[in-house]
Amino acid sequence: MSNDRIAALRKAVEANPDDVLLRLVLAESLVTAGDIEPALDQYVVLLDQQGLPDDQFVPVGELAAANGRLALLRNLLEAARQKGVVEGTGRLQQLVDEMITERSGVKIKLGPEAETPYDVEAPKETTTFDQVGGMEDIKRVIHRMVILPLSRPELYEKYGRKSGGGVMLYGPPGCGKTLLARATAGECGLPFINVRIEDVMDPYLGVSERNLHAAFERARANAPCVLFLDELDALAFARHKHGGSEARRLVDVLLQELDAIGSENEGLLVLAATNAPWDVDEAMLRPGRFDRVIFVPPPDEPARADILSVLIKDVPADGLELKALAAQTPMFSGADLRALVERGVDRVIDEALTSGGEPPLSMRHLTAALPTVKPSTLDWLHRVRSYIEFANQSERYDDVAAYLRSRDVRRRLS
Numbered sequence: 269m270s271n272d273r274i275a276a277l278r279k280a281v282e283a284n285p286d287d288v289l290l291r292l293v294l295a296e297s298l299v300t301a302g303d304i305e306p307a308l309d310q311y312v313v314l315l316d317q318q319g320l321p322d323d324q325f326v327p328v329g330e331l332a333a334a335n336g337r338l339a340l341l342r343n344l345l346e347a348a349r350q351k352g353v354v355e356g357t358g359r360l361q362q363l364v365d366e367m368i369t370e371r372s373g374v375k376i377k378l379g380p381e382a383e384t385p386y387d388v389e390a391p392k393e394t395t396t397f398d399q400v401g402g403m404e405d406i407k408r409v410i411h412r413m414v415i416l417p418l419s420r421p422e423l424y425e426k427y428g429r430k431s432g433g434g435v436m437l438y439g440p441p442g443c444g445k446t447l448l449a450r451a452t453a454g455e456c457g458l459p460f461i462n463v464r465i466e467d468v469m470d471p472y473l474g475v476s477e478r479n480l481h482a483a484f485e486r487a488r489a490n491a492p493c494v495l496f497l498d499e500l501d502a503l504a505f506a507r508h509k510h511g512g513s514e515a516r517r518l519v520d521v522l523l524q525e526l527d528a529i530g531s532e533n534e535g536l537l538v539l540a541a542t543n544a545p546w547d548v549d550e551a552m553l554r555p556g557r558f559d560r561v562i563f564v565p566p567p568d569e570p571a572r573a574d575i576l577s578v579l580i581k582d583v584p585a586d587g588l589e590l591k592a593l594a595a596q597t598p599m600f601s602g603a604d605l606r607a608l609v610e611r612g613v614d615r616v617i618d619e620a621l622t623s624g625g626e627p628p629l630s631m632r633h634l635t636a637a638l639p640t641v642k643p644s645t646l647d648w649l650h651r652v653r654s655y656i657e658f659a660n661q662s663e664r665y666d667d668v669a670a671y672l673r674s675r676d677v678r679r680r681l682s
């Protein structure tokens with residue numbers, strides 16, 4: 269990102285000092301540009317404004333730790349505790365401990381041998397596209413990009429098209445990326461190995477790298493299969509470039525494992541998902557690595573109706589007008605819709621408890637629950653729009669840009 273873009277962003281922030289999303293983009297852009305100290309200063313302000321998103325506590329903490337900012341780190345920990353950022357506090361506490369240990373000159377001990385906790389799910393237990401509501405376009409893209417090269421490799425060879433490389437799904441949270449990855453494995457009829465970030469990350473020196481390597485080894489031993497890296501941004505964090513060498517090593521290990529694809533990785537399909545594509549190291553997206561990138565947008569109206577019908581499939585219900593409900597839930601994610609159905613069901617249960625009967629789920633329950641659920645995709649879309657406008661990462665986001673240009677979305681976002 270060029271200096272004048274950052275300058276423009278800075279001006280925008282000065283003019284709108286309370287716009288936390290804008291400030292967040294400035295902070296992240298500064299990090300990407302390698303201006304760590306000024307970036308951390310922006311994070312301090314964000315923390316004061318209570319504008320730091322929950323999922324940023326740990327990454328910012330890592331950055332603060334790598335750059336010797338103990339005070340910021342402590343404030344992050346304190347704020348995380350108060351906000352109840354469950355997954356974050358443990359890691360932040362660790363970072364604080366490590367920093368204090370380091371400063372007092374005590375060596376960190378080496379961790380235990382890595383185990384391989386990655387479950388291999390048999391294909392019959394996994395999800396298929398039927399369980400994923402809507403998303404017809406994406407299913408088609410996945411079919412062409414992932415399933416076809418796997419099932420008809422000769423076709424690709426004939427046209428000199430390489431079928432290797434990984435696929436990265438990205439988009440706002442709760443819109444079905446994890447579900448789609450699982451269903452893709454199911455559609456391919458392949459076992460699914462889900463590598464969760466908490467299975468990999470370990471505070472002991474070198475253990476995270478070993479865990480990640482073990483996951484790939486496990487997958488190679490089970491090939492053909494699908495290896496799924498959820499929350500890729502946390503593993504392939506661009507800001508690690510400017511952080512400690514320790515963090516950088518994890519990115520390097522991941523690159524090595526991916527580059528083995530094609531030789532050792534015969535029959536291994538690597539899928540990844542992220543809510544924070546802007547945090548994914550550029551190197552991950554080069555040919556042969558995650559070279560197929562798929563945007564998973566919020567479900568449109570027909571997709572929402574479809575998702576709702578998947579969600580209420582096993583619920584005793586009566587006279588639900590799913591189309592009407594879909595029309596009343598613009599920009600809802602699949603997860604938001606699930607929350608809506610769950611809250612509706614809560615109301616049914618309340619009713620059953622007070623009346624003694626067993627009423628079915630009906631429109632009035634869902635309509636009553638509707639005001640309690642807010643669409644959670646808007647923040648993400650605002651943020652990505654700032655990235656496209658200010659951070660000059662637009663090539664990465666062609667599909668998003670097209671999505672944002674559609675009239676309906678423009679109206680919702682303004």
Ligand SMILES: Nc1ncnc2c1ncn2[C@@H]1O[C@H](COP(=O)(O)OP(=O)(O)O)[C@@H](O)[C@H]1O
Pocket residue numbers: 399400401402403440441442443444445446447448541567575578579601602603604606
């Ligand atoms: N297209 C969909 N069809 C059915 N359920 C969905 C869909 N999208 C999201 N959901 C529901 O929302 C939950 C969260 O989706 P998930 O795949 O974890 O989202 P992401 O990985 O994009 O954050 C799913 O477990 C599912 O219950």
Ligand SMILES: [Mg+2]
Pocket residue numbers: 442445446447498541
């Ligand atoms: Mg997910």
